[in-house]
Amino acid sequence: MYRPNRIVIDPVSVLADMKEKDFERRLFLFEFLTRMKSWNLLVLLTGEFTIESLKESPLGYLSDAMIHISETITGDKSERHLIVVKMRGRKYVQGRHSYKISSHGMTVFPRLLPELDINRPASTLRVSSGVEGLDRMLTGGLLKDDVILFSGSPGTGKTIFGLHFINEGATKGEPCLIISFEEWPQKIIRNARAFGWDFEEHQKKNLVKFIYFPPALFNADEHAVMIKEFILKNNVKRVFFDGVENLIIALSDAIKRREYVHSLVDHFSSNGITTLLTNELPELFGTIRLTIEDLSGCVDTVILLRQVEVEGQMKKALSILKSRGSDHDKEIREFEITNKGIEVKVAIKGYENVLAGMARKPPAEIFREMFGGNQ
Ligand SMILES: Nc1ncnc2c1ncn2[C@@H]1O[C@H](COP(=O)(O)OP(=O)(O)OP(=O)(O)O)[C@@H](O)[C@H]1O
Ligand SMILES: [Mg+2]
CATH class of the missing domain: 3.40.50.300 (P-loop containing nucleotide triphosphate hydrolases)
Incomplete structure (x- = not known):
């Protein structure tokens, strides 16, 4: 039978x-x-x-x-x-x-869960962001298991900061991961070439891997499983997650979105990975706010990028809003994007309202310029 x-x-x-x-x-x-x-x-x-x-x-x-x-x-x-x-x-x-x-x-x-080991160690090692001037502003670079957010309006250089950071790691032989929603791998490779960074070579050497999902095809759990598996197999040291604000479209459920972002960055930190996130600010001028409110609690360092009008000229400015666990430069500094990448320059002094995008001299300064002396 x-x-x-x-x-x-x-x-x-x-x-x-x-x-x-x-x-x-x-x-x-x-x-x-x-x-x-x-x-x-x-x-x-x-x-x-x-x-x-x-x-x-x-x-x-x-x-x-x-x-x-x-x-x-x-x-x-x-x-x-x-x-x-x-x-x-x-x-x-x-x-x-x-x-x-x-x-x-x-x-x-399976859904991504937050790390439960509350006794896991926290690193005191510093790693370079790839941008010398920024490392100085952060008193010696980024903390190894930190999560850094670059927030700024379109075209301020967020992606270039991220590529700088990844190029630095891959050049030193560290496996890196780039997660993006807007720019697909070949486009990133092409854009990086303009700065002399060979991401195709990094990719061939298995030092850079891309995970690209158009927001319409995004599935949070599938994405998370893919990322976790890659990290486990490749001993990843740096992650660059470009355009976190796309999650608002890709993952409309606000609770799930918050859970996803928190558990993912928590997973990176607890694996000793340095994470760089970028987030687009909607307004060109005006008040500052982080688009994904879910982010504020889970990032250690927040860097704001702005286009600023200074005396009729558009300049790019950067300032560190917070940096958990270390002192940092409090100045608002000008930076330039050159054919070698990003160069941090002098502090923008003698102006107010810089971060709102419209730098103007304080009335006392205008008075001094007009009438001379110490007002
Ligand atoms: N090869 C280059 N040389 C000099 N400057 C460049 C070069 N390529 C891009 N830029 C500058 O960098 C800016 C774009 O940088 P990036 O793509 O990093 O901005 P972003 O903040 O990521 O923008 P978005 O929000 O649209 O993604 C351009 O607006 C331009 O000013
Ligand atoms: Mg970008």
């Missing part, structure tokens, strides 16, 4: 539906499942149920494990999720996980 090890009944609800009355259906399922349990087989049942209806059904209390799968549609994007409702005798990760069905079958992407 053929004795299988596994049985799949797909869907089990059809068998129960053959009974007319609710009471009969419950009784049928009860008898069916208790008999099956005595066979000592692995049985997989499927059916269309809600989590609530299962809790009241014999299927709910007689099964050893219950997994609820569903598909949600947000805008034009459809996402599949899986929740372990019950799992007897073993631990499992709670919450919603993503899964994908493709020609390779089904792939599950």
Whole structure:
């Protein structure tokens, strides 16, 4: 006689539906499942149920494990999720996980959890950002496990700062990862070449890897699994995540977005990785605010980049807003993008309102210029 090890009944609800009355259906399922349990087989049942209806059904209390799968549609994007409702005798990760069905079958992407080791060490080692003047402003460079955010309006040089940072690491033989939503690998390679940085060579030597996802195709759990696997395999030392604000479009659920950003950067830090994030500020002029409010708590250093109008000329300015665990330069400094990359220059002195984008001399200074003397 053929004795299988596994049985799949797909869907089990059809068998129960053959009974007319609710009471009969419950009784049928009860008898069916208790008999099956005595066979000592692995049985997989499927059916269309809600989590609530299962809790009241014999299927709910007689099964050893219950997994609820569903598909949600947000805008034009459809996402599949899986929740372990019950799992007897073993631990499992709670919450919603993503899964994908493709020609390779089904792939599950467990959700990213925050690091739980509160006693993990914190590094005192410094690493270079690649920009000498910025290292000086940060009293010797970045702390090795820090998360640094460059925030600025479009065209202020955020991506170039990031590429500088990665080129520095890859040149020293450190494996690096670039995560982007806007610029795809070949475009980054081309743009870097203008500064004499050979990212194609870094890529060939397996020192730079790109993970590029257009926001419309983004799936947070899949992205996180891909990043974690790469970090584990390649002993990554530096990560550059360009355009974090794209997550607002890519991941519309604000809670999930916050969880994703926090657990990802936490994962980088606890693996001793230096992380550089960039975030676009919407206004060219005006008040400063971080677009992704979720970011403020999880970054150690915040650097603001601005285009500033100084006496009719547009200049680029940089200032360190905060730097946890170390002293830093408090000046607002001018910087220039040259064909060798970024060069930090002198402090912009004698002006106020610089970070709002419109530098102007204080009234006392104007008075002195007009009438001379010490006002
Ligand atoms: N080869 C180059 N030489 C000198 N300056 C350059 C060169 N390439 C770009 N720039 C300057 O850098 C700016 C773009 O820098 P970058 O791409 O890093 O800005 P960004 O802040 O990342 O912009 P976005 O928000 O659009 O992504 C340009 O506006 C230009 O001023
Ligand atoms: Mg950019």
